[in-house]
Amino acid sequence: MDTVPSPIRVAVLGVGFSANVFQIPFILALPELFKLHSILERRATAEKSVAREKYGHTGVQVVTTFEEVTGDPDVDLVVVSVKDPAHYEYSKAALLADKHVILEKPVTATSAEMRDLIRIAKERKLVLAPYHNRRFDGDFRTVRTLIESGKLTDLVDFESRFDLRADWPMGEPGGAAGIVYGLGTHIIDQVVCLFGAPKTVTALLDNGRGEGHPDVDDSFTIHLRYEHTPVLVTLRSALHSVASRQVRFIVRGKETSYFKFGLDVQGGQPQIMFKGMAPLDPGFGEETEDMWGEYGKRENGQTTFEKYVMLQSTIGSYTDYYRNVAAAINGVGTLEVTPEDAELGLRIVEAAKQSAKEGKTVTFA
Known part of the structure; x- marks a missing residue:
């Protein structure tokens, strides 16, 4: 009897336009595939948090440091939706922490940076999915x-x-x-x-x-x-x-x-x-x-x-897009948008x- 994979636990970096419009709504729409585990909001306090106000009802954790994401064994997938100068740095750290990555575009500033991320993902058998939605x-x-x-x-x-x-x-x-x-x-x-x-x-x-x-x-x-x-x-x-x-x-x-x-x-x-x-x-x-x-x-x-x-x-x-990423992570499909495609685009x-x-x-x- 086939077992149904557990929902992929997702950490979203940032609470800006990309996260609120192009990422989180589609993660929440597929609860059988994904669980919104945590949101990185650096300016959040115990009294005030944009993420808690919008998504607190989902049970999401709000964290204020990237290390809380990479160090959490319960996080399976990191969505890098911070400003693009940090894309390479955050994605590399997430991959080295053995997390799958969805990387908002522009994925990196150079094709060389993207080739480095592809190398790391392949070595660690992780999914690196460019968000070319x-x-x-x-x-x-x-x-x-x-x-x-x-x-x-x-x-x-x-x-x-x-x-x-x-x-x-x-x-x-x-x-x-x-x-x-x-x-x-x-x-x-x-x-x-x-x-x-x-x-x-x-x-x-x-x-x-x-x-x-x-x-x-x-x-x-x-x-x-x-x-x-x-x-x-x-x-x-x-x-x-x-x-x-x-x-x-x-x-x-x-x-x-x-x-x-x-x-x-x-x-x-x-x-x-x-x-x-x-x-x-x-x-x-x-x-x-x-x-x-x-x-x-x-x-x-x-x-x-x-x-x-x-x-x-x-x-x-x-x-x-998110269904396709879930299939790739669960080993029952291949990425529609590959990191090699994104490297070619760069x-x-x-x-x-x-x-x-x-x-x-x-x-x-």
């Missing part, structure tokens, strides 16, 4: 399904955009500062999933808002070319995009196309779940009709267009930065 966006799952099912064929042009109007400070030069790390790693990972490693990288990185240090990018355009397909991949992002409908995907084949506007809705829904909506509620992750993409096809000299609604199988679901970022700095196309290796 955007593979589980409904719009990307739809694009992937259209390509893999043959509805989008003979691709020649693939454009993915992640634009916002935001006042985010981007920090000082160096490390993982800039939008190519902040938002770019999301859409880079998606094309890594679809097309793998590119042959060449050509990039422009700019500070279009003229805010902060001029060497810290708040917008970029990256072109990727491949050996195995003629498709030209264009990745773009800008923090100064004021538009009622932000472009998300423009995909063109020789006789087919797919256009999509608007960002996946899951990023907004968790913020209201405490008023009634949770990740497993009916309608969570579903788009309204005005956000549906348009699929076009030319056949027998006739061109037709149709609104392409996401099928149930392609509705966005970050809970599926090498693309590094090539893009080199291309922009030198003003030339970089051959990718």
Whole structure:
């Protein structure tokens, strides 16, 4: 008789935006797989704690030092959702303490740091899972399904955009500062999933808002070319995009196309779940009709267009990310987003930065 694994005991580092919007709600949604064991909140006191106020009803422990996490034998999995300069340091320490790790993006500042984490995880037979949750966006799952099912064929042009109007400070030069790390790693990972490693990288990185240090990018355009397909991949992002409908995907084949506007809705829904909506509620992750993409096809000299609604199988679901991580930890599945994928994405970022700095196309290796 098969035994049901005990819930994986999770420690979440931090109580900021990522933890509250993209991590903890989805952990709590899967009590058969995960138990929210502890939250690291350095400023918590006996009298006041953000984590206790929000999640005290779950029985979670609130700790104030990282050593309380790494030294606790009851912690199985550490979610590293602190600010990105500490990602490498915290992840390495957690792995060396024999904890599995979910690592928020940008995973590390350099591909070399990521390779070191991969080495440690392999040596200790631990799961190191990059939190590239955007593979589980409904719009990307739809694009992937259209390509893999043959509805989008003979691709020649693939454009993915992640634009916002935001006042985010981007920090000082160096490390993982800039939008190519902040938002770019999301859409880079998606094309890594679809097309793998590119042959060449050509990039422009700019500070279009003229805010902060001029060497810290708040917008970029990256072109990727491949050996195995003629498709030209264009990745773009800008923090100064004021538009009622932000472009998300423009995909063109020789006789087919797919256009999509608007960002996946899951990023907004968790913020209201405490008023009634949770990740497993009916309608969570579903788009309204005005956000549906348009699929076009030319056949027998006739061109037709149709609104392409996401099928149930392609509705966005970050809970599926966590289900996948649980399967990998329990030895009954493999990671959808591997640490090697994240390392490849970082090498693309590094090539893009080199291309922009030198003003030339970089051959990718």
